[in-house]
Amino acid sequence: MKRSNLFKFLGAFMLxxxxxxxxxxxxxxxxxxSQDEIKSGGELNLAFPSQPPTxxxxxxxxxxxxxxxxxxxxxxxxYDSDYNVVPMLAESWDESxxxxxxxxxxxxxxxxxxxxxxxxxxxxxxxxxxxxxxxAGKETFTDAVxxxxxxxxxxxxxxxxxxxxLAILAFNGANLASIMPAEIAEAAGDENVSEYIGTGPFQFExxxxxxxxxxxxxxxxxxxxEPSDKLAGKKEALVDDLYFHYVSDSHTTLSGLMTGEYxxxxxxxxxxxxxxxxxxxxxxxxxxxxxxxxxFNKKKGLFADPVARxxxxxxxxxxxxxxxxxxxxxxxxxxxxxxxxHQEEQWYSDIGKDLFxxxxxxxxxxxxxxxxxxxxxxxxxxxxxxxYIYNASVVLQEQLEQMGINTKLAVxxxxxxxELRDDENAYDLYMKSDTPRSEPTSLLFMKSSYSGWTDSPxxxxxxxxxxxxxxxxxxxxxxxxxxxxxxxxxxxxxxxxGNALYAYRxxxxxxxxxxxxxxWNTGFTE
Numbered sequence: 001m002k003r004s005n006l007f008k009f010l011g012a013f014m015l016x017x018x019x020x021x022x023x024x025x026x027x028x029x030x031x032x033x034s035q036d037e038i039k040s041g042g043e044l045n046l047a048f049p050s051q052p053p054t055x056x057x058x059x060x061x062x063x064x065x066x067x068x069x070x071x072x073x074x075x076x077x078x079y080d081s082d083y084n085v086v087p088m089l090a091e092s093w094d095e096s097x098x099x100x101x102x103x104x105x106x107x108x109x110x111x112x113x114x115x116x117x118x119x120x121x122x123x124x125x126x127x128x129x130x131x132x133x134x135x136a137g138k139e140t141f142t143d144a145v146x147x148x149x150x151x152x153x154x155x156x157x158x159x160x161x162x163x164x165x166l167a168i169l170a171f172n173g174a175n176l177a178s179i180m181p182a183e184i185a186e187a188a189g190d191e192n193v194s195e196y197i198g199t200g201p202f203q204f205e206x207x208x209x210x211x212x213x214x215x216x217x218x219x220x221x222x223x224x225x226e227p228s229d230k231l232a233g234k235k236e237a238l239v240d241d242l243y244f245h246y247v248s249d250s251h252t253t254l255s256g257l258m259t260g261e262y263x264x265x266x267x268x269x270x271x272x273x274x275x276x277x278x279x280x281x282x283x284x285x286x287x288x289x290x291x292x293x294x295x296f297n298k299k300k301g302l303f304a305d306p307v308a309r310x311x312x313x314x315x316x317x318x319x320x321x322x323x324x325x326x327x328x329x330x331x332x333x334x335x336x337x338x339x340x341x342h343q344e345e346q347w348y349s350d351i352g353k354d355l356f357x358x359x360x361x362x363x364x365x366x367x368x369x370x371x372x373x374x375x376x377x378x379x380x381x382x383x384x385x386x387x388y389i390y391n392a393s394v395v396l397q398e399q400l401e402q403m404g405i406n407t408k409l410a411v412x413x414x415x416x417x418x419e420l421r422d423d424e425n426a427y428d429l430y431m432k433s434d435t436p437r438s439e440p441t442s443l444l445f446m447k448s449s450y451s452g453w454t455d456s457p458x459x460x461x462x463x464x465x466x467x468x469x470x471x472x473x474x475x476x477x478x479x480x481x482x483x484x485x486x487x488x489x490x491x492x493x494x495x496x497x498g499n500a501l502y503a504y505r506x507x508x509x510x511x512x513x514x515x516x517x518x519x520w521n522t523g524f525t526e
Contacts, residue, residue, distance in 0.1 A: 036509060036525035036526075037525065038238055038509050038510055038522075038523040038524065038525060039238075039523060039524055039525065039526075040238050040239075040523060041238075041239065041240050041523075042239050042240060042241075042523065042524050043239065043240065043241040043242075043243065044239045044241070044242050044243070044263050044264065044508075044519060044522065044523075044524075045243045045245060045261070045262050045263050045264070046242070046243060046244050046245060046262065046263065046264045046265075046266055046517075046519075047245055047247040047252075047253040047256055047257065047262040047264065047265045047266065048064070048067070048244045048245060048246055048247065048266050048267075049246075049247065049248060049250075049253070049266070049267045049385045049386055050062075050063075050064040050246075050248075050383075050385045050386070050414040050415075051064065051209075051210065051246040051414075051415060052064040052065040052068060052213075053065065053415050053418050053419075054192050055068060055069050055072070055196050055204070055207070055213075056188070056192045056193050056196075057069050057073060057130075057134075057175060057176035057177075057178045058129055058130045058133045058134045058137075058175070058178070059133055059134070059190075059192060060174075060175070060418075061135060061174040061175050061444060061450075062174070062414075062418060063173070063174060063433075063435055063516065064414065065174075066172065066173060066174055066176050066515075066516065067244075067266065067516040067517065068213055068215075068244055069176060069178065069196070069198075070172055070176065070200070070231075070516065070518070071200050071201065071202040071215055071242065071518075071519060071520065072113075072196055072198040072200045072202060072203065072204055072215065073176060073178030073179065073180065073196075073198035073199070073200055074088050074089050074178065074179060074198060074199045074200050075088050075089065075169065075170065075172070075176060075177050075178060075179065076088060076089050076090040076093075076104055076123070076127075076169055076177065076179070077090055077093070077166060077169050077170045078170050078172060078231045078232050079170050079171075079172065079230075079231050079232065079438075079514070080229045080230065080231070080232040080233070081229050081230045081231075081232070081514065083438055085166040085167065085169075085170045086229075086232045087107075087224070088224075088232070089106060089107060089110060089118065089123070089179055089199065090104040090105060090106055090107070091105055091106065091107045092104075092105045093105065093166075098161065099158070099161030099162075099163075099470070100157065100158045100159075100160070100161060101155055101156070101157055101158070102155065102156040102158075102165060102166075103149070103153065103154075103155050103156075104123070104153070104154050104155070104156070105152060105153055106118070106119075106120060106123065106152045106153065106154065107222075108152060109222055110199050110222050111199065111220045111221075111222060112180075112181055112197050112198065112199055113197045113198060113199075113203040113204070113218055114181065114197050115220070116181060118179065118199055119151045119152070120148040120149070120150065120151050120152060120153060120154045121148060121151075121182045122179060122180065122181055122182045122185075123146065123154050123179055124146045124147065124148050124154055124182070125182035125185040125186050126177075126178065126179045126180050126182070126185045127146040127154070127156070127177065127179075128145060128146050129185045129186075129188070129189070130175075130177045130178075131144055131145070131146070132190070133190050134175040134177070135175055135444070135447050135449060135450060136168050136171070136174075136175040136177075136442065137175070137177075138449070139446075139447045139448075139449065140162060140164070140168055140441075140442075140467070141156075141158065141162065141165075141168075142159060143159045144156060144157060144158050144159065145157055160467075160468065161467070161468055161470070162467045162468075163466065163467050163468070163469040163470065163471055163472050163474070163475045164439055164441065164442065164466075164467060164472060164475070167438050167439055167442070167472065168442065170438075171437070171438065171442065172231055172514070172515050172516075173435035173436065173437070173515040173516070174435060174444075178198060179198065179199060180193065180197055180198055181197055184197060199221075199222075200218065200221070200235075201217070201218055201221045201223070201235045201236060201237040201520045202215040202216065202217060202218060202237050202242055202519075202520075203215060203216055203217075203218040205241075210246060211245070211246060212243050212244060212245045212246060213243070213244040214241065214242070214243050214244075215241070215242040215243075215244075216240060216241050216242070217237035217239065217240050217241070218237065221235075221236075221237065223235055223236060228520075228521050230512050230514040230518065231514055231515075231518070234521075235520035235521065236520055236521055237520055238510070238520075238521065238522060238523035239519070239522065239523055239524070242519055245262065247262075248384070248385050248413070250267075250268070250269040250272055250387050251272070253265045253267075253268070254268065254269075254272050254275050254276055257276065257282060257503060257504075257505070258275075258276060258279060258281075258282065260281075260505065263504060263505050263508055264502070264503070264504040264505070264508065264511065264517070265502060265503045265504070266502055266516075266517050267386065267500070267501070267502060268284065268501045268502060268503050269387040269388070269501075270325065270326045270327035270328065270331060270387070270388060270501055271327050271387070271391075273327070273501070276503060280506070281505060281506050281507075282503050282504070282505060282506060283503060283504055283505075283506050283508075284501070284502075284503045285501075285502055285503070285504075285511075285513070286331060286499045286500065286501050286502075287499060287500050287513045288333070288340060288341065288342040288436065288497065288499055288500075289435070289436065289498065289499055289500035289513075289515075290433035290434060290435065290436070290497065290498045290499075290500065291340060291433065291434045291436070291443075291494060291496075291497055291498075292321075292322070292325065292388075292389075292392065292431070292432075292433050292494075292495040292496055292497070292498050293431070293432055293433075293434060293445070293492045293493065293494050293495060294312070294316075294396070294429060294430075294431055294432075294492060294493040294495060295421075295429065295430050295431075295432050295445065295451065295452045295492050296309055296428070296429060296452055296490075296491070296492065296493075297424060297427055297428050297429070297452060297453070298452055298453050298454065298455065298491065299424045299453040299455075300424045300425070301378075301428050302371065302373055302376070302378060302428060303428055303429065305371045305372075306488075306489060306490060307367055307370050307371040308367070308368060308371035308373065309490040309493070310355075310367055310490060311363075311364045311365075311367035311368045311371065311403065312364070312400070312403075312429075312493060313355055313358075313490055313493050314355065314358045314360045314363050314364050314367065315358070315359070315360060315361050315363070315364025315365075315399065315400075315402075315403045316357075316359065316396065316399050316493070316495075317357065317359040317399060318334070318356065318357040318495050318496055319334070319357060320395055320399070321392045321395050321396055321399075321495050321496075322334070322392070322495060322496045322498070324391040324392055324394070324395040325388035325389070325391050325392040325498060326388060326498050326499065331498065331499045331501065332496050332497060332498045332499065333496060333497035333498070334357070334496055334497075335494075335496065335497055336352050336353050336355070336356035336357075336494065337349045337351070337352065337353075337483055337494075338440045338443060338479075338482060338483060338486055338494070339437075339440055339479075340436055340497045341497045342497075343436070346476060347439075347440065347476070347479055348479075349479055349480050349483040351480055351483040351484050351487055352483055352484075352486065352487035355487060356494075361402055361403055364403045365403055365404055368403065368404065368405070373404075373405070375404075375406055376406065377406045377407075377408050378400070378405050378406060378407050378408070378428045378429065379407075379408050379410050379426070379427045379428050379429070380393060380396065380397055380400070380407050380408065380409050380410065380427070380428070380429045380430065380431075381410045381412065381417060381420060381421070381426065381427035381429070381430035382409060382410070382411055382412070382417070382430060382431055383411075383412060383413060383414040383416075383417040384411050384412065384413060384414075385413055385414040386414070386433070388433070388498065389431050389432070389433060390411070392431050392495065393409060393430075393431045394409070396429075396431065397409050410426075410427065417430065421451035421452075422451050424453070431495075433498065435515050435516075436515060439472060439475070440479065440482050441463055441466050441467065441482070445491045445492045446459065446463065446491075452491065452492065454489075454491045456485070456489055456491075458485055458489070459485055459489070462478070462481055462482055462485055465478060465481075466478050466482070500513065502517060507524055507525050507526045508522065508523070508524060508525070509522070509523065509524075509525050510522035510523060
């Protein structure tokens with residue numbers, strides 16, 4: 001057996017936090033770097049642009065879900081700020097020499113929000129439900145199972161080695177491998193859970209549909225002793241109540257932030273910066289956060305043909321789309337490959353660079369003719385909740401029309417898009433932002449069950465080869481192969497990488513970002 005609790009996932013992979021250049025930079029420094037003492041108590045109100053479809057992490061990949069639930073639920077392992085895999089509910093783990101068995105030793109004394117102590121029974125029930133129902137579990141761990149060794153020990157048994165096992169279990173951006181009481185996990189099966197009970201620093205209080213989700217401080221939370229390090233280490237609920245207010249209109253969000261109705265805006269429209277940048281009571285911040293991608297319906301219609309997909313790839317102007325989304329090149333990365341611009345020290349490939357941002361409308365028209373396009377209406381689906389997605393889609397529609405594609409923009413709220421994206425009759429294209437992934441095989445479009453329906457035997461072989469490597473460092477050498485497949489198959493078109501833009505009142509301290517905002521260790525200074 002080899003000890004793995006000090007396993008280093010990607011030692012040099014760091015999430016860069018980029019402070020936005022404001023005209024009043026002295027003000028921003030004063031507000032953002034203040035070391036005033038944080039006071040306990042109070043009510044933190046967050047303006048949140050998208051209402052989650054559910055708070056059941058096992059059943060959805062929606063970012064809006066995990067940005068709430070990461071405060072309620074916890075996982076066996078997590079990432080520190082350098083993306084090393086570190087303990088959370090498991091205090092340590094062992095990996096067998098053949099890579100087929102992971103043994104997790106659980107922390108003692110951890111309590112659920114219902115007052116019960118967490119045991120191996122809860123972990124086994126939760127993790128087996130996650131394996132059976134989550135996209136990450138089903139696609140990555142075929143026929144895997146968690147079993148109980150004793151009350152404080154569980155084992156994950158794999159049918160074949162998976163180099164990204166710990167990375168998937170630690171991922172906090174979607175399909176969180178959250179632990180809940182066994183009776184709740186078992187009763188729910190493949191349906192939504194009936195109660196939201198976890199081990200996190202905040203507990204669920206109320207969900208008033210279309211208005212807010214209310215969490216409160218969990219007084220019996222058992223924190224780690226290690227120093228806080230974003231998702232890792234000590235977490236403490238410093239405020240008594242945390243409200244996620246559903247505010248779909250960006251102007252309402254900014255107005256509420258300026259008046260103090262909201263303490264935090266989790267998403268600020270890039271064209272709204274000027275409205276708040278000179279307000280000494282507001283701090284603006286930014287961080288690398290998303291891959292903007294154009295998803296194809298590859299099961300039915302025009303884009304089932306890879307020639308038609310290539311036509312879009314060579315015909316679009318990525319720069320114009322990104323500028324419409326993020327307003328300033330300072331807030332986006334111009335990268336052609338699968339991973340993000342801040343990950344290029346580990347993940348980089350030249351393959352496909354010549355296909356990126358060609359803006360060759362004439363070649364696109366020729367390829368569309370080759371694909372047999374005869375002027376039928378194409379549906380571009382978009383959610384209105386996020387300005388950057390909507391603005392990008394409007395510019396894309398204009399570019400498609402220039403290629404001669406008759407394009408209808410179908411506008412919905414995000415919840416409806418989430419429902420319709422699994423309907424092959426609902427759309428031909430849709431624009432989407434995806435959270436950063438620590439390695440490329442976790443990208444959603446790699447999964448055959450995910451919307452867009454990637455169906456590629458070549459990809460399946462590549463995935464098995466990647467996952468079968470002895471460790472992630474060895475798997476990195478296969479990145480060119482994945483990039484080659486992506487360039488030829490074009491499951492999606494990567495538009496580019498974007499930063500998240502968020503803002504908060506200057507009397508708040510402790511806010512941090514890693515795949516979304518975190519509100520533990522966050523409170524008021526006055």
